[in-house]
Amino acid sequence: MELIHHPQLTASELATLWNTYMADTMGKCMLIHFKETVEDKNIEEIIDIALQIAEDHIITITELFHKEQIPIPHGFDENDINRNAPRLFSDVYYLRYLEHMGRTGLTTYALAKAISTRKDIREHFKLWYEQTEQMYDLATDLALAIGTYVRSPYIDYYKEVQYVENNDFLGSIFGKQRSLLAIEIAHLGTNIEVCHVGQTLLMGFSQVAKSKEIRHFLQRGTQIGKKQITIFFEILKDSNTSYPSTWDALITGSIEPPFSDKLMLFQANLLSAIAIADFGAAISGSVRRDIGILYARLMAELGSYAEDGAKYLIKQRWLEKPPQTHDREYLINRE
Known part of the structure; x- marks a missing residue:
């Protein structure tokens, strides 16, 4: 006899899914404005990918909440966008925002998977991490190609292994x-x-x-x-x-x-x-x-x-x- 066990969402799973829904409905509004005002076709392609990711997340969470009989958050929708407004930021900023969104998403989804229990939820966060990773890599590669990527400072390579000699290392x-x-x-x-x-x-x-x-x-x-x-x-x-x-x-x-x-x-x-x-x-x-x-x-x-x-x-x-x-x-x- 096959046992079927379908536990309800844990507090961690519910919280991360709810937060993801809120962030993605907001992000979708931002990306729609970006798409309608962007001029650089290469940046537009990455905006399209990010927009598709956000829409996929919203659909998945909506279906999951319906199945679990959880009310769907209101989040953000067409009432929060003015489609007739001119651009507010440059194409370069759109790309920087995509990088930032991607970096944040990688951290968020990695943690969300680590604190999730149900197999289906872990698989969702794994997929969302992989999607975000692709988008982040594309944004980073494009920023490097056009010379707008902001690199971390450089330091010289160390020449030998050393050990800390006193508590001054901890500073004051x-x-x-x-x-x-x-x-x-x-x-x-x-x-x-x-x-x-x-x-x-x-x-x-x-x-x-x-x-x-x-x-x-x-x-x-x-x-x-x-x-x-x-x-x-x-x-x-x-x-x-x-x-x-x-x-x-x-x-x-x-x-x-x-x-x-x-x-x-x-x-x-x-x-x-x-x-x-x-x-x-x-x-x-x-x-x-x-x-x-x-x-x-x-x-x-x-x-x-x-x-x-x-x-x-x-x-x-x-x-x-x-x-x-x-x-x-x-x-x-x-x-």
Whole structure:
């Protein structure tokens, strides 16, 4: 006799699927605008691939939630796009956004598979990782070919194996610090690029948002990103390390919003969450005390910014409640 066991989704599986649905419905809106305004055919081909990936994810999760009798999140739809709006960003920025989206997706889907149990869910995340990997490689290869890829700083190869001789290697809060490790440079370079992508996006959004309050909030995010980039550059400079190149002036002069204020505010919060995760990873790879303390402070600053964004989403009744456990105390003490 064949035993059929179909367990319900675990909290981890439900959370990652719900988050993926929200991110992909938002990303689909962004990509539709990119596709309708892009001029470079090579970049358009990658946008098409990314758009197809997002649409496939939305369909798969919708079917899965129907089967599990889970309500489908509202997410984002045609009401969050202004198809008549002119382009807000350049083709080069579209490519940078695709790289950033791909890098984030690789991290997200690898973790999602690792914390999933059901075979079908693990297979979905495996497939989604492979799809994202293909898109990321295409975006990276094109950026390298046209000369817009932002490389991590270089260092000389080491000549011999060495061992740490004293606790100075761990650094201190103040005073002279040892030179940077390759892994510390890697995180600094990556976070500079992440901040640049986010800063440019929020600057463009702050230019077109309908609500004056949201425009100011997005501008605040731009200033946070600019300050953090300066801090990271200074650490590299103090260690006489080369820094990654930058690409500015990627925003047009349009003031007509291609997206709803709701979508732009959600994207701002998502960028903050991604940066906080990146800073957390950087802390684990940074041995110097001063760098770890710095990342912790910057994470707190981004956390405060994201909290203010969430409060505004709640105020406007735009924040969908993620899946959560029942409030047992409320159920027990109800009238």
